[in-house]
Amino acid sequence: MNIKLADWASVAEIIGAFAIVVSLYLVSSELSDGNRETRAATTQAILDSAMAFNTDILRYADVWEKVLSDEQLSDNVEKRRAIILYNAMMTLNENRYRMSKTGYMEYAEDSLQGMIDLQNYEAWRKSPGAAAHSAEFLEFVDSMRSRGNTE
Numbered sequence: 534m535n536i537k538l539a540d541w542a543s544v545a546e547i548i549g550a551f552a553i554v555v556s557l558y559l560v561s562s563e564l565s566d567g568n569r570e571t572r573a574a575t576t577q578a579i580l581d582s583a584m585a586f587n588t589d590i591l592r593y594a595d596v597w598e599k600v601l602s603d604e605q606l607s608d609n610v611e612k613r614r615a616i617i618l619y620n621a622m623m624t625l626n627e628n629r630y631r632m633s634k635t636g637y638m639e640y641a642e643d644s645l646q647g648m649i650d651l652q653n654y655e656a657w658r659k660s661p662g663a664a665a666h667s668a669e670f671l672e673f674v675d676s677m678r679s680r681g682n683t684e
Contacts, residue, residue, distance in 0.1 A: 584606045620662030
């Protein structure tokens, strides 16, 4: 049995093609693992920020309770705290809004609509904290405010 050079070349091509398929599979597996780890780290960061926010809310639970119930705030200090807490909640909402725009997570507008319907919205909207948000997000919440007022 005499094997020609062309036969060896064909065998080498088959082995090479197989090696490429195997290496592509291994690379895609590594990418998948990396994406899963990144997604887990991002999710953990979101949960950590939510926990930090909840800690602040607990610290000023009396003010936050008044914000959520639309109760009258008693003094300027309480009003400033309410606006700061409100801004923190809106920052959390903007982050979630941005993640939904990139397809990372779904965005539930119901909780944001509840925030926008509160009387503190107008005070927050005029505050420097609101000015720090993106124009796109402010336009989005303003449109929700308009929509909520007409329903």
